[in-house]
Amino acid sequence: MLALSPVIPVVVVDDADHAVPLAQALLRGGVRVIELTLRTPAALAAIENVAREVPDIVIGAGTVTAPEHAEQAAKAGAAFLVTPGTTERVLDAADATGLPYLPGAATVSEVMRLAERGLSALKFFPAEAAGGVDYLKSIGGPIPHVRFCPTGGITPQTAPNYLKLPNVGCVGGSWLAPKDALQAGDWDRIETLAREASQLG
Numbered sequence: 001m002l003a004l005s006p007v008i009p010v011v012v013v014d015d016a017d018h019a020v021p022l023a024q025a026l027l028r029g030g031v032r033v034i035e036l037t038l039r040t041p042a043a044l045a046a047i048e049n050v051a052r053e054v055p056d057i058v059i060g061a062g063t064v065t066a067p068e069h070a071e072q073a074a075k076a077g078a079a080f081l082v083t084p085g086t087t088e089r090v091l092d093a094a095d096a097t098g099l100p101y102l103p104g105a106a107t108v109s110e111v112m113r114l115a116e117r118g119l120s121a122l123k124f125f126p127a128e129a130a131g132g133v134d135y136l137k138s139i140g141g142p143i144p145h146v147r148f149c150p151t152g153g154i155t156p157q158t159a160p161n162y163l164k165l166p167n168v169g170c171v172g173g174s175w176l177a178p179k180d181a182l183q184a185g186d187w188d189r190i191e192t193l194a195r196e197a198s199q200l201g
């Protein structure tokens with residue numbers, strides 16, 4: 001997952017009908033991955049729509065915070081799962097789907113626990129609030145084999161600082177799909193944001 005794009009767009013969809021034109025705009029801009037968060041009632045239908053109609057984009061389900069979310073997302077057609085943090089039950093449920101997933105961690109101990117389970121691609125969340133670039137750089141000393149997708153508070157201006165780190169594969173960000181652009185159906189703007197983001201790596 002970390003190698004698909006320098007930026008994984010993290011999206012909150014209020015209207016499941018927005019998901020397909022959004023995914024198409026991201027693809028036109030050169031971004032071939034999308035994370036639809038399970039934060040709204042429209043999310044699962046949105047994942048279904050994208051999985052069915054935009055097969056060229058890799059569709060992930062974000063905000064997997066309860067065991068049942070994992071199975072629901074897999075059933076809807078998600079190709080990967082993202083969790084903001086982890087519990088044993090959420091990890092077991094994610095394992096049970098057979099899908100790849102990016103589990104969230106914010107501390108060294110969480111990273112070590114996930115590495116013990118054989119997980120070496122993690123989401124670092126909430127990136128800016130949890131210590132940002134300096135924290136990730138420090139983790140890379142004792143735990144160099146774990147790679148991260150930092151997410152939370154990252155902007156197009158700060159993303160390059162993360163992407164320079166050897167233990168960062170990509171960043172996550174919601175700036176690629178601003179709420180007002182979704183509401184207005186401004187797919188050209190999203191395409192432009194995607195094009196800029198795809199060149200950050």
Ligand SMILES: O=C(O)C(=O)C[C@H](O)[C@H](O)COP(=O)(O)O
Nearest residue numbers: 037062063084151152153173174
């Ligand atoms: O919903 C989840 O599962 C999360 O973990 C949180 C999101 O990844 C961040 O809210 C995105 O962060 P921003 O780019 O700062 O908006």
